[in-house]
Amino acid sequence: MLIINCPYCGPRPELEFSYAGQAHVARPADPSATGDDEWTAYLYLRTNTRGVHAERWRHARGCARFFNALRDTTTDRFRRDLSER
Amino acid sequence: MTGQRTTRGGRIDRTRPVSFTFDGRGYQGFAGDTLASALLAHGVRLFGRSFKYHRPRGLLAAGTEEPNALVTVSRDAARRTPNVQATQVEIYEGLVAESQNRWPGLGFDLNAVNSFLSPLLTSGFYYKTFMWPRFAWHRWYEPVIRAAAGPAHAPRLPDPDRYAQRFAHCDVLVIGAGPAGLAAALAAAATGARVILCDEQAEPGGSLLDEPAGTINERPAALWIDEALVKLGAQPNVTLLRRTTAFGYFPHNMVGLVECLTDHLATPAAAAPRERIWQVRAREVVLATGAIERPLVFPGNDRPGVMLASAARSYLHRFGVRVGSRIAVLAGCDEAYAAALDLHEAGPVSPSWPTSAMRRWARARRRHGLLVCRSLNAPPCWPRPVGGESAA
Amino acid sequence: MADATIRRIVGLPTAAWLESPLPATRFILRGAPGARAAAGEGFGLSLPETACRAATDGNRAALWLGPDEQLLLAPDGEVEPIAASLARALQGHAYSLVDVSHRQVGIGIHGPRAEWLLESQCPLPLNLRDFPVGMCTRTVFGKAEIVVWRPAEQVFRLEVWRSFATYVAELLREVDRESIA
């Protein structure tokens, strides 16, 4: 069970969090003008990073906020200083 | 190798006899005995049969590393625990234990015929090789193979026991309450840190329990343990968990412990949970788990009567059981020399094969008049002596 | 039904630690800092801006649940006056105010064993150093989501959604059984 640093509440057990996928995946601004390939990429294509990965977490059973965090996927260590609101 | 109880010594309480049964036969041990030590004291050699070939199996070890002596312990029809190590079962008044993998009885086992077929049943052999012809699997092979295979039978009734769980947080978690673990816990507790110290045994002390002649800081081992426990017990920041096994080390210093609460009791309270799972989050984790002696590999090393030297010492010093009357010690490390000397003091030991030349052991050996042989008749897979001593 | 369960526990000889169900007036307030400041004036105490801390005044309390979310607690039966007073104070602000008085059940746990009881199923460290007096947070107890607040050293107050209250109460009773044995 990981310790995850909520930028609002501080370090808390993983039980209180839900994972919300890769961070910085922007929804195309104009879906009707977006081609199939770009839409597919937005919906389905994600990186499978070996190393530091930017991802979203939600402190679902805490302050209920989403936030971004950097986690090293090889060690499960979070870059504590880099969690952002 | 037929064990017998020594007249004194060991950490058992000889004033408190405990009666139990093994395969329907009544035995008596003492408080502090394990099922293994109590049966060994009665000369029991055969503890079970192997899973596939049903070869006879005896005790190899004295602790949690025991691979052979798997037994079923039952309190009633629903409280029936298969596959527990006889070395880990503390006896209590009325304990009922059974051996496994034998039919109709442990001494005469029809399935041991697999031993004669063993050239056909290689170690990678898969039972479904019995598939052909196709219809025969369901009709002939499967029922017999299913009956013969499987180490034991699970109870058919629902488990009536309660199981507790608990989160805990500490600065230092020490796993193992042997000399290193106790010292680590003492040092950590002295700084005011919150300490959890766990040990899988009923009695803290670890390898020191097998070393009554040992000293720490010029204090006899047993006394040093007692003093350490008194000191730790007086500290409110220390939690000592006995009969508690650390079973998993998870990310970010989360360690899973399972604490056995009632399995050693003759009459547990009705509301008492049987086990408690601890999820401990520790700032620092100290692994003081000690070492397990590695067995040597040679043909027939699974036969009853072949035992680790450390186990023989443990049975002698901790449980007051001498593992045999005629003992050969195959030395691969210090432990074996110490075992040879200790066992020799409790009765004659012969012969012993040295595989490494350690002068101080050689001197000690001569001083004690121990018979030592070169490994002339050792099977070729045994290690050759390196500059070995000649027979003394 | 949940309340009935808890009353039954209170009747247990060993359950001196469990306070009867705590009926209360409860509101969830959500809003920006300006709205929270205004609500404080309407409620009669300034709402806590520090994460995971509660503010109390007399028999009223405000618990920080999230950066824009507060749980307001007051004695039972004060829904109308408090709602009216908050509506007046919050005029001109964007906010949401929801009466959750009957959504939740309050459970009080008292005594030297309170911390021990809760740590059985709550993954947070509840010792005084890590969970000081005045701290409150949403977290979990077993499989249930709870709000836990420590108004005094040996007092915890849980706020549990009604449908989970039976579960939490039974689980507390189960843990308490460990100490009988």
Ligand SMILES: [Zn+2]
């Ligand atoms: Zn949070």
